[in-house]
Amino acid sequence: MSQTIAGRTLSRPDYEQAVATARAASTQYYGTGEAADAVADESAEVTVLDDATYDQLVRDIAVTEAEHPEWQVQASPTQVVGGDAGDVEHSAPMLSLDNVFSAAELADWHAGLSKRLGRGPRYVAEPKLDGLALAARYRQGALVQLITRGDGVHGEDVTFAAAAISGLPAQLSRPLTLEVRGEVMLTDEQFAAANELRLANADRPFVNPRNGVAGALRGSKDRTYVIPMTFFAYQVLALPETYPGERPDESLGYSAAIELLGELGVSTAATSPARIAVADTIEAVQEYIDELLARRADLGFGIDGAVVKADSPADRAQAGSSSRAPRWGIAFKFPADSRLTTLEEVIWQVGRTGVITPRARVKPVFVGGTTVTYATLHNPNDLARQGLMLGDTVMVLRAGEVIPRIEGAVVSARTGSETPIEAPEVCPNCGGEIDRSQERWRCRRGRTCALPQAVRYAVARDCWDIESVGEKLVRQLVDTGLVTDVADVFALTQEQLLELDRMGRTSAAKVLGEIEKAKSQPLARTLTALGVRGTGRSMSRRIARWFGSMDDIQAADAAALEEVDGIGPEKAPVIVEELIELAPVIEKLRRAGVSMAEPGVPGRVVAAERAAAAERAAERAAAAAAGDAEADADGAAATAVGAVDDEADATLAALLADQPLTAANGKPMSVVVTGKMTGPLAALSRNEMNELIERAGGKSSGSVSKTTSLLVAAEGGSSKYKKAQDLGITIETPEQFAERLKSLL
Numbered sequence: 001m002s003q004t005i006a007g008r009t010l011s012r013p014d015y016e017q018a019v020a021t022a023r024a025a026s027t028q029y030y031g032t033g034e035a036a037d038a039v040a041d042e043s044a045e046v047t048v049l050d051d052a053t054y055d056q057l058v059r060d061i062a063v064t065e066a067e068h069p070e071w072q073v074q075a076s077p078t079q080v081v082g083g084d085a086g087d088v089e090h091s092a093p094m095l096s097l098d099n100v101f102s103a104a105e106l107a108d109w110h111a112g113l114s115k116r117l118g119r120g121p122r123y124v125a126e127p128k129l130d131g132l133a134l135a136a137r138y139r140q141g142a143l144v145q146l147i148t149r150g151d152g153v154h155g156e157d158v159t160f161a162a163a164a165i166s167g168l169p170a171q172l173s174r175p176l177t178l179e180v181r182g183e184v185m186l187t188d189e190q191f192a193a194a195n196e197l198r199l200a201n202a203d204r205p206f207v208n209p210r211n212g213v214a215g216a217l218r219g220s221k222d223r224t225y226v227i228p229m230t231f232f233a234y235q236v237l238a239l240p241e242t243y244p245g246e247r248p249d250e251s252l253g254y255s256a257a258i259e260l261l262g263e264l265g266v267s268t269a270a271t272s273p274a275r276i277a278v279a280d281t282i283e284a285v286q287e288y289i290d291e292l293l294a295r296r297a298d299l300g301f302g303i304d305g306a307v308v309k310a311d312s313p314a315d316r317a318q319a320g321s322s323s324r325a326p327r328w329g330i331a332f333k334f335p336a337d338s339r340l341t342t343l344e345e346v347i348w349q350v351g352r353t354g355v356i357t358p359r360a361r362v363k364p365v366f367v368g369g370t371t372v373t374y375a376t377l378h379n380p381n382d383l384a385r386q387g388l389m390l391g392d393t394v395m396v397l398r399a400g401e402v403i404p405r406i407e408g409a410v411v412s413a414r415t416g417s418e419t420p421i422e423a424p425e426v427c428p429n430c431g432g433e434i435d436r437s438q439e440r441w442r443c444r445r446g447r448t449c450a451l452p453q454a455v456r457y458a459v460a461r462d463c464w465d466i467e468s469v470g471e472k473l474v475r476q477l478v479d480t481g482l483v484t485d486v487a488d489v490f491a492l493t494q495e496q497l498l499e500l501d502r503m504g505r506t507s508a509a510k511v512l513g514e515i516e517k518a519k520s521q522p523l524a525r526t527l528t529a530l531g532v533r534g535t536g537r538s539m540s541r542r543i544a545r546w547f548g549s550m551d552d553i554q555a556a557d558a559a560a561l562e563e564v565d566g567i568g569p570e571k572a573p574v575i576v577e578e579l580i581e582l583a584p585v586i587e588k589l590r591r592a593g594v595s596m597a598e599p600g601v602p603g604r605v606v607a608a609e610r611a612a613a614a615e616r617a618a619e620r621a622a623a624a625a626a627g628d629a630e631a632d633a634d635g636a637a638a639t640a641v642g643a644v645d646d647e648a649d650a651t652l653a654a655l656l657a658d659q660p661l662t663a664a665n666g667k668p669m670s671v672v673v674t675g676k677m678t679g680p681l682a683a684l685s686r687n688e689m690n691e692l693i694e695r696a697g698g699k700s701s702g703s704v705s706k707t708t709s710l711l712v713a714a715e716g717g718s719s720k721y722k723k724a725q726d727l728g729i730t731i732e733t734p735e736q737f738a739e740r741l742k743s744l745l
């Protein structure tokens, strides 16, 4: 995960230009968030950079200054903190943070600090919140002033925004006098809501949450509507003597201060999904950082790294600070997850279910670890409202493994050559009418619009595996009306097939043979073949394994579906609705003799039994701990209950016997497969390997982490292999793994 941004040495004119560009970009960045509005003078050039580009520029400047200290100018971003000075003097300078970009750089930093202190400090590690720094002054428990960071010495008074910020109460739970510092930001939800509001009020939407928060904050003075924001605190400090009242204990460590903030009613990252870690070694810090990066996309708000700080005030005092940043803390920067690029084309796609979605083709840009060329857009109505244009400079977000998304456009960067995006008049797939009654447009023909694609998908190797039904045959089957939905495949007869072009007896027999075999495919594959909106292969497997039978799946309501790992309150009702729509197709499949059960899968019943067994085991352990005396008192009753339990446990054990990847505690083992398979597993696709793992009671995962139980790899050398070795995770060859699963092969 390391990202090296080595700086380059610039020529003197390039250096001066770089400093000027960085300053202009900063002004923009800390301005209103809607570039154009920040520039009163229309003729002024607007410099908008994404953070990755800005950071690269600053690195180049730093490397150049190291080589030519005499070139350094006062305005260099390496010398000064962020934005413009305001008129409120800070109680103590609001500093920036120095950065590291890799585990090795962090270890070096730790070595340096340990040397300075003469010992390895205890650390607190927390998210680097991607918002704006804010100082909040409380006098005797009442919020009296909010100040931006400004140039670090003087900030701007933004007290007027207080009511819009959650996490910063107007009144603390105790009447203390103190200053709280932290980050004000727009959560993902708040960003979406903010743009809805802005559009409804004929204001320009924000480009992304990070750029939006400056505008949200400043604009709250004159705006007629309120844009809610969120605050997370990361520091408590004393106020000057002019502020009367009881003060907090100044010898508090950082972790204790975070706790105090929580008690006072101020929110911190400790109670956010990001959490905070206290760690005695730099390795433990790194572990938190790795784990935080893995969870980055699921936090609900933007982070651009982690911050590592010495916990004790004594360590901090001894380490001290430079004019720009403290020496007792460091920011571990994550690779950029959003970059600016150009929107080149909008492609309208019709999905398997007939839903029409716009997809953006952008000028290729490296973001979130890969080069992105395509990104999802909002739904068509949003597109029209946002007024996005072809040729716009757009922000592409790719966090974690999720599909890249366009967050917004920098309207101020328009040159006049942009062109409007044309929405389709008719269905781009069949030329038929579009149903625009819902937010998501859909072809009026629904699933039948994309029927050939749906059938192709259903007969593919990962679903029913009817390989002899190729693309041309599917076309013919659909065109002749023999197939009107995916289930019709199972109703095909020899006579019907023989009437088709280029279909002889041998081919027809082959097709029918494969169709016959497909009838006994596991439920998970049939569920995948149905193309239920909101599910794919792995979700279908999870659903099939959880319920065990199609009857149980169809009987499930949204609440029951939500019990399946990965199905949330948004997805569950969609799946229910889809299954209702698909009921006639499912009924056809049932009548055609297609299997409606997941073989060898314990399903929900055993899942419930597992939970009960685990509970019983815990109770027994507790009883044992409570001492024999009490257990004796309940003697008779306990024996009777115990007998029933033992019987249930025996049933469970029998059921689990062919679940070699279920751990003793009933939890699935997490298995990662890498590289080419060999031996008995050589012919299996990755999807088939995943199926096998799940059938064996395990969980397949794409990346190695602390929680991985097993890595399957034919040879060493890959990064997953090395990571597993480092973490001491069991590694098996495909042959060894096949041996472990022999009861299932």
Ligand SMILES: NC(=O)c1ccc[n+]([C@@H]2O[C@H](COP(=O)([O-])OP(=O)(O)OC[C@H]3O[C@@H](n4cnc5c(N)ncnc54)[C@H](O)[C@@H]3O)[C@@H](O)[C@H]2O)c1
Pocket (backbone or CB within 6 Å): 025, 026, 029, 048, 049, 050, 051, 052, 054, 055, 081, 082, 095, 096, 097, 099, 126, 127, 128, 129, 130, 131, 132, 133, 134, 149, 182, 183, 234, 304, 307, 331
């Ligand atoms: N795109 C642009 O044009 C542009 C211009 C200027 C700055 N920037 C961005 O701003 C950043 C650089 O500016 P910077 O000086 O604020 O440095 P920084 O963001 O690298 O680090 C310091 C800041 O981190 C914040 N922070 C978040 N979580 C924190 C935590 N848990 N503990 C302590 N502080 C925390 C605070 O606001 C603090 O002031 C970079 O990310 C840069 O990309 C971008």
Ligand SMILES: [Zn+2]
Pocket (backbone or CB within 6 Å): 350, 427, 428, 429, 430, 431, 432, 443, 444, 445, 449, 450
């Ligand atoms: Zn259509």
